Amino acid sequence: MISIVSSRNNIFLLILVVGVGISLSILSYHYSGLTADQIGEIASGDIRSNAIIETDGLSKTLLHIIDPVSTNLEILSKIVNYSNIDGTKIIMDEVQNSTKSLTEGYYWINEDGRIVSISNVNSSVISSYSSIDLSNREYFVIPKETHTSYYSSAIESIDKIPRLYISYPIMEKSAGESVFKGVIVASIKIHELGRFLQSELAPQVAGNVGLMDKNGIIIYGSNPSLIGKYYLGKDFQALVPEEIREPYNSLLAKGLQGSAGAEDLILLGGNKTTITYQPVYIGGKYLWTLFVSSPHQLAAEVGFLINNQKNFSTLMILIIGAVALGIAFLILSWNKRLESAVNSRTIELKDANNSLIKYNKLLESANEKLSIHDKMQKEFINIAAHELRTPIMPILGDAIFLEKQFEEGKEEVKVDREQVSSIIRNAKRLKRLASDILDITKIESQSLKLNKERFNIKDIILSSISDIKTQLLSSNPEQLENLNIVYEPKDIFVFADKNRITQVIFNLLGNSVKFTEKGSIGIDVKIERDVVKNIETVIVSIWDTGQGIDPDILPRLFTKFASKSFEGTGLGLFISKSIINSHNGKIWAVNNPDGGATFYFKIPQQ
Amino acid sequence: MTSEVEINNPYKNKMARIMVVDDEKDILRIIKRDLEITNEFQVEVFSSGLDALSSFKNHELGYYDVIITDIRMPRMNGFELYRHIKEMRPDTKIAFITAFEINRDEFTKVLPSIDVKDFIIKPIDMNDLIFKIKSMLAI
Numbered sequence: 001m002i003s004i005v006s007s008r009n010n011i012f013l014l015i016l017v018v019g020v021g022i023s024l025s026i027l028s029y030h031y032s033g034l035t036a037d038q039i040g041e042i043a044s045g046d047i048r049s050n051a052i053i054e055t056d057g058l059s060k061t062l063l064h065i066i067d068p069v070s071t072n073l074e075i076l077s078k079i080v081n082y083s084n085i086d087g088t089k090i091i092m093d094e095v096q097n098s099t100k101s102l103t104e105g106y107y108w109i110n111e112d113g114r115i116v117s118i119s120n121v122n123s124s125v126i127s128s129y130s131s132i133d134l135s136n137r138e139y140f141v142i143p144k145e146t147h148t149s150y151y152s153s154a155i156e157s158i159d160k161i162p163r164l165y166i167s168y169p170i171m172e173k174s175a176g177e178s179v180f181k182g183v184i185v186a187s188i189k190i191h192e193l194g195r196f197l198q199s200e201l202a203p204q205v206a207g208n209v210g211l212m213d214k215n216g217i218i219i220y221g222s223n224p225s226l227i228g229k230y231y232l233g234k235d236f237q238a239l240v241p242e243e244i245r246e247p248y249n250s251l252l253a254k255g256l257q258g259s260a261g262a263e264d265l266i267l268l269g270g271n272k273t274t275i276t277y278q279p280v281y282i283g284g285k286y287l288w289t290l291f292v293s294s295p296h297q298l299a300a301e302v303g304f305l306i307n308n309q310k311n312f313s314t315l316m317i318l319i320i321g322a323v324a325l326g327i328a329f330l331i332l333s334w335n336k337r338l339e340s341a342v343n344s345r346t347i348e349l350k351d352a353n354n355s356l357i358k359y360n361k362l363l364e365s366a367n368e369k370l371s372i373h374d375k376m377q378k379e380f381i382n383i384a385a386h387e388l389r390t391p392i393m394p395i396l397g398d399a400i401f402l403e404k405q406f407e408e409g410k411e412e413v414k415v416d417r418e419q420v421s422s423i424i425r426n427a428k429r430l431k432r433l434a435s436d437i438l439d440i441t442k443i444e445s446q447s448l449k450l451n452k453e454r455f456n457i458k459d460i461i462l463s464s465i466s467d468i469k470t471q472l473l474s475s476n477p478e479q480l481e482n483l484n485i486v487y488e489p490k491d492i493f494v495f496a497d498k499n500r501i502t503q504v505i506f507n508l509l510g511n512s513v514k515f516t517e518k519g520s521i522g523i524d525v526k527i528e529r530d531v532v533k534n535i536e537t538v539i540v541s542i543w544d545t546g547q548g549i550d551p552d553i554l555p556r557l558f559t560k561f562a563s564k565s566f567e568g569t570g571l572g573l574f575i576s577k578s579i580i581n582s583h584n585g586k587i588w589a590v591n592n593p594d595g596g597a598t599f600y601f602k603i604p605q606q
Numbered sequence: 607m608t609s610e611v612e613i614n615n616p617y618k619n620k621m622a623r624i625m626v627v628d629d630e631k632d633i634l635r636i637i638k639r640d641l642e643i644t645n646e647f648q649v650e651v652f653s654s655g656l657d658a659l660s661s662f663k664n665h666e667l668g669y670y671d672v673i674i675t676d677i678r679m680p681r682m683n684g685f686e687l688y689r690h691i692k693e694m695r696p697d698t699k700i701a702f703i704t705a706f707e708i709n710r711d712e713f714t715k716v717l718p719s720i721d722v723k724d725f726i727i728k729p730i731d732m733n734d735l736i737f738k739i740k741s742m743l744a745i
Contacts, residue, residue, distance in 0.1 A: 382706055385705060385706070386678060386704070386705035386706050386728075387705070388705075389705035389727075389728040389729055390630055390633070390705050390728060391632075392728075392729045393630075393632075393633050393636065393728050393729035393730055394630070394632030394633055394635070394636055396729050397632075397633070397636030397637075397640065397729075397730075397732070398636065400732070401636070401639065401640065418635070422632045422635070425632070426632060
């Protein structure tokens with residue numbers, strides 16, 4: 001039970017770890033995303049307002065650059081003197097020197113459109129230009145017509161250099177009426193203006209500045225080849241990516257309406273750019289529009305960085321989660337392995353314990369058997385000792401008695417018959433005991449070997465009867481006279497140990513004689529079929545009309561020292577049983593209903 | 607050795623009557639002969655417990671001074687005889703003859719109801735037997 005609970009806990013732990021890991025990843029990803037968007041938005045807003053401020057500043061800078069030129073032109077237009085051309089030229093040279101970083105030169109053109117003087121150019125060169133009619137040029141026509149200053153768009157001259165022209169009319173008051181007397185023109189190389197702008201602008205802004213006049217002619221841009229080109233013309237449009245062309249063009253158009261503004265443009269690839277437009281007023285007139293594009297590089301970078309951070313942190317959390325997961329799995333599998341190892345060890349232990357218990361039981365029963373055997377052995381030795389000592393005493397008693405008489409100085413000692421008989425009798429008893437004990441030892445050590453042969457059972461019965469009679473004749477002739485031994489000789493052959501079977505028959509016959517003071521003893525032999533074993537068996541029965549078997553003794557009749565009789569060892573029946581058993585036979589005894597006992601034994605015939 | 611026993615015997619002039627019970631006739635014959643030859647004991651032998659008990663019953667108190675019985679005998683063994691006699695006359699002096707390999711402590715352990723004064727282990731040394739009978743008589 002414990003192991004199951006712990007494995008459930010482990011799974012719960014695992015799920016918890018995975019859940020926390022996933023939640024953290026999602027949270028981190030989400031939060032990082034929010035942060036990135038917010039920071040991007042903040043950065044974009046910042047960039048936008050910065051761009052507006054920058055553009056405003058830039059338009060002011062532009063004014064500041066252009067202003068001195070305008071002022072110079074205004075002054076020159078007022079002080080030019082057709083009667084003192086050389087004097088005026090000196091002033092023109094001075095003015096040019098003051099703005100030479102921007103202006104190419106100042107031109108004095110008379111009311112007919114002919115050059116009067118050019119700053120920093122000697123008179124011979126000027127006279128070579130004087131034949132050129134400039135009266136159709138805008139910078140001449142417009143001031144002539146309007147009597148106001150003129151700011152041109154980018155104009156390409158013959159030398160393909162785009163230029164900006166600013167012109168002021170020369171007005172002479174006569175009779176209360178202003179009379180047009182020509183123009184003062186300043187020519188500005190747009191490249192110079194751009195260079196100037198660039199030097200004035202912060203480097204990160206400069207590349208993104210565009211200047212268009214109110215007509216949509218590009219005055220300045222990062223790409224010089226576009227200067228002087230119309231923004232809807234094919235040169236410029238070719239550079240505008242197809243995808244953003246429409247919003248881009250509409251944005252530029254809006255910028256050319258003379259008001260300030262800012263708009264975000266999503267470029268290709270998702271990058272955002274804020275385009276700020278600011279009108280530039282010079283001399284109170286709307287002339288140009290300044291465009292500044294501020295790519296949201298920083299925001300994009302910040303966003304990118306944050307995205308990276310986000311991805312990185314998410315990845316880290318995922319990795320940590322994976323590692324945690326791996327560790328959890330490892331712990332889980334390790335636990336499982338440990339658990340299964342413990343389980344298998346427990347089973348092994350149980351098995352070992354069980355087998356130990358089994359062995360213990362076996363050992364116990366073996367011990368019990370051994371102790372029973374030991375007890376029996378001890379008992380046997382005890383009784384055997386008893387039986388051995390008993391006949392020694394009369395032998396020793398008589399011998400010592402006789403010896404004593406010799407000790408008393410007698411030369412001859414009278415020995416009576418009883419003494420001699422007693423010595424012989426007890427010595428014989430010792431002999432029988434020795435032989436029986438030897439047999440017992442053989443039986444108990446299971447080394448009783450049978451020498452089987454085919455013999456006629458009649459022969460051994462007859463010889464046993466003859467031996468018993470001989471024995472009785474010497475020991476108890478009176479009993480022999482009162483005994484009738486009955487046997488009808490019949491040839492029955494058996495395959496067995498002849499000597500051992502003789503021993504059994506002699507023993508049983510001897511027993512019957514012992515307990516039958518007078519009467520009959522009979523021996524019968526018959527062949528009977530054992531239907532269970534499907535063999536022929538020989539059954540020998542020895543009956544008597546004696547005192548029978550003590551009912552107390554009957555159950556243990558065939559054990560060692562069960563009965564005791566005069567001249568008996570108490571071992572005969574035990575030995576007989578062992579002999580019959582080793583022939584795969586059976587021995588038993590019953591008390592006859594009309595007195596006496598019958599002993600039976602049965603052995604296979606073959 | 608015989609003369610020594612005679613000198614130390616306070617009952618020299620009084621014949622003690624000894625009952626000996628054993629199923630071994632040869633042993634009875636020898637014990638009777640060897641005890642009586644000392645002229646100090648009058649011995650009556652019985653080859654079974656039953657015979658001995660009936661004789662004991664048939665005589666007056668104190669007829670037998672000492673009873674010596676074998677233990678292992680058919681029908682009535684020495685312990686049964688002991689109990690029967692003690693039931694009738696508890697102060698009767700009884701000794702056992704045995705060929706068993708046993709000492710008094712072991713015996714008491716196995717059969718605590720029997721108060722065993724003496725054991726005479728077979729084969730009997732007649733001098734020992736005489737000494738034991740005399741010491742039992744002296745109590």
